[in-house]
Every structure is written in structure tokens, then in C-alpha cells.
Amino acid sequence: MENSTWMTNRNDMSGFILVGLFSQTEHPALLCAVILVIFLMALSGNSILIFLIHSSIHLHTPMYFFISQLSLMDVMYISVTVPKMLMDQVLDVNKISAPECGMQMFLYVTLAGSEFFLLASMAYDRYVAICHPLRYPVLMNHRVCLSLASGCWFLGSVDGFLFTPITMTFPFCRSRAIHHFFCEVPAVLKLSCSDTSLYEIFMYLCCVLMLLIPVTVISGSYYFILLTIHRMNSAEGRKKAFATCSSHMAVVILFYGAAVYTYMLPSSYHSPEKDMMVSVFYTILTPVLNPLIYSLRNKDVTGALKKMLNVGMVFQETVK
Numbered sequence: 435m436e437n438s439t440w441m442t443n444r445n446d447m448s449g450f451i452l453v454g455l456f457s458q459t460e461h462p463a464l465l466c467a468v469i470l471v472i473f474l475m476a477l478s479g480n481s482i483l484i485f486l487i488h489s490s491i492h493l494h495t496p497m498y499f500f501i502s503q504l505s506l507m508d509v510m511y512i513s514v515t516v517p518k519m520l521m522d523q524v525l526d527v528n529k530i531s532a533p534e535c536g537m538q539m540f541l542y543v544t545l546a547g548s549e550f551f552l553l554a555s556m557a558y559d560r561y562v563a564i565c566h567p568l569r570y571p572v573l574m575n576h577r578v579c580l581s582l583a584s585g586c587w588f589l590g591s592v593d594g595f596l597f598t599p600i601t602m603t604f605p606f607c608r609s610r611a612i613h614h615f616f617c618e619v620p621a622v623l624k625l626s627c628s629d630t631s632l633y634e635i636f637m638y639l640c641c642v643l644m645l646l647i648p649v650t651v652i653s654g655s656y657y658f659i660l661l662t663i664h665r666m667n668s669a670e671g672r673k674k675a676f677a678t679c680s681s682h683m684a685v686v687i688l689f690y691g692a693a694v695y696t697y698m699l700p701s702s703y704h705s706p707e708k709d710m711m712v713s714v715f716y717t718i719l720t721p722v723l724n725p726l727i728y729s730l731r732n733k734d735v736t737g738a739l740k741k742m743l744n745v746g747m748v749f750q751e752t753v754k
Contacts, residue, residue: 449531454528510545515616543590553682558651
């Protein structure tokens with residue numbers, strides 16, 4: 435009798451309730467407006483960066499190819515969570531169906547995993563460019579770049595296909611209120627009425643592996659880069675190399691730091707409020723910071739942007 439009642443309750447409760455960010459503030463309308471502005475800035479900034487890289491011949495290099503891939507991931511990344519969150523606030527709806535939750539989880543995990551490995555590929559690219567400049571055109575040719583980018587997307591999708599089905603097949607017989615603004619794996623797992631400890635250990639080991647490999651590549655690359663920069667005779671060369679690498683390191687620290695907190699720190703360090711704040715940082719703020727980091731500090735990108743604006747002004751004057 436108890437089993438049949440439990441199955442009936444489970445079938446009736448096919449969706450989840452997203453508690454979200456707006457329940458944590460006294461001014462939800464203001465927060466909604468701020469997030470909308472940030473979302474539009476992220477979309478426009480990354481889209482412009484992608485357009486500039488693909489339209490300017492001077493930016494057809496491996497480094498900018500990887501930056502365009504990062505911008506594409508960021509556009510998709512922020513689009514997975516923010517539009518749903520804003521629409522729910524405007525329409526005063528906070529429900530999400532199980533299929534929608536699973537799709538959101540899959541896309542989020544896939545994009546996050548892909549970005550882990552893409553940042554490692556970008557570090558390797560800088561290592562080859564600075565430490566082996568003469569062999570750079572051969573070691574980082576177009577085929578190699580495509581293979582690295584494809585590998586990043588593939589490994590990220592493996593992560594998504596691995597975690598999403600397992601997480602969503604757990605029985606959820608407790609409250610369906612997810613204390614988050616999207617279907618993040620740890621937040622959804624808290625609703626399960628079965629023992630998830632073994633799966634959490636498995637997920638922890640997978641995350642350690644997924645972080646350890648890229649971090650090893652990044653650390654090794656920048657160790658040799660710093661040695662090479664130190665040996666450079668040209669002050670201008672040192673300055674240019676350091677500027678390029680420091681931009682990349684800033685992105686790495688922001689993204690990996692948030693991932694370590696979310697997936698690797700013990701549960702005693704977590705609370706729903708802290709988890710949401712950290713998630714805001716790397717799902718909403720990081721996508722808007724990346725184009726600023728890679729464009730404002732980069733003369734090639736700013737030069738291409740000025741050229742595009744000048745062409746637009748000339749075209750408008752010609753039309754008039």
C-alpha cells in the first residue's frame with residue numbers, strides 16, 4: 435500500500451519548482467532589470483567578438499579561433515539559464531518540467547565541461563606560440579585547431595550524457611523545490627529520497643579528473659611560458675607575452691575557482707544562498723567578463739572594432 439501511494443505521488447509530481455534568486459531579495463524587479471542588462475551585454479559582447487574574429491583576416495589565427503569558441507560557449511552558457519529565469523519572474527511562474535530540467539542540466543554540464551578543456555587548449559596554444567614560435571604554424575595548423583576544439587566539445591558532451599541521465603533517474607519523493615535558479619546537479623540531488631552518496635563520490639572523482647587534466651596542462655604550459663618570458667631580451671616582447679597570458683589566467687582563475695567550490699568542497703561549506711551566488715558568478719558574470727578581458731586589453735581586437743565602426747560610418751555617409 436505504501437509503495438503504491440509513493441508511486442502515485444511520484445507520478446503526480448512530474449516537475450520541479452525553482453526557488454531562484456528573486457526570492458532572496460527585497461527588490462526583485464531591480465535585480466531582474468540588472469540581470470537583463472548583464473545578459474544583453476554578454477550576448478552583444480560575445481557576438482561582436484565572434485563577428486570580428488571571423489570577418490577580420492588579421493584575426494584568423496589559432497589564438498583568436500579559440501577565443502571565438504570560448505565566446506560561442508559563453509553565449510550558449512548564459513542562454514541556458516538566464517532567459518528562463520527572467521521569463522519566470524515576468525510571468526510569475528517558477529515551475530520547470532522534468533524534461534526541461536534534464537535538458538537544461540545536460541546543456542549546462544556539457545558547456546561547462548567543454549570550457550574546462552577549451553581553456554587548457556588555449557593555454558597550450560600560448561605555450562607553443564611563445565616557447566616554439568618557429569614551429570608554431572606547423573604545430574598549431576588549422577587541422578590541429580579544429581581537432582582540439584572538436585575534442586573539447588566531445589568531452590563536454592560525454593560529461594553531459596554521463597551525469598544528466600543518472601541524476602534524473604533518481605527517485606524524487608521529497609519537496610520538489612530546487613533551491614537554485616536552474617537545474618544544477620548538486621541542487622537536484624538534494625531532493626532525492628534515495629542514497630546518493632556513491633554517486634556523489636563518483637561525480638567527485640570525475641570532476642577531479644576533469645579539473646586535474648586541464649589544470650595540469652595549464653600549469654605546465656604557463657610554467658614554461660614564464661621561463662621563456664624571463665629569458666626574453668626584448669622588453670616589448672615580454673610585455674606583450676605577459677599581457678596575453680595574464681588575460682587568459684584571469685579567465686582560468688574565475689572559472690575554475692567557482693567550479694572547485696561547487697563540485698569539490700565538502701557539503702559543510704555549502705548553503706543554498708552561497709551556491710546561488712557562486713553560480714551567478716560563473717554562469718552570468720563570467721560570460722560578460724570574457725569579451726571585455728579579451729578585447730579591451732587586445733590591440734588587434736580593438737583595431738578591428740575601430741575599422742568596422744569606421745567602415746559603418748563611411749557607409750552611412752555614402753547613403754546620405
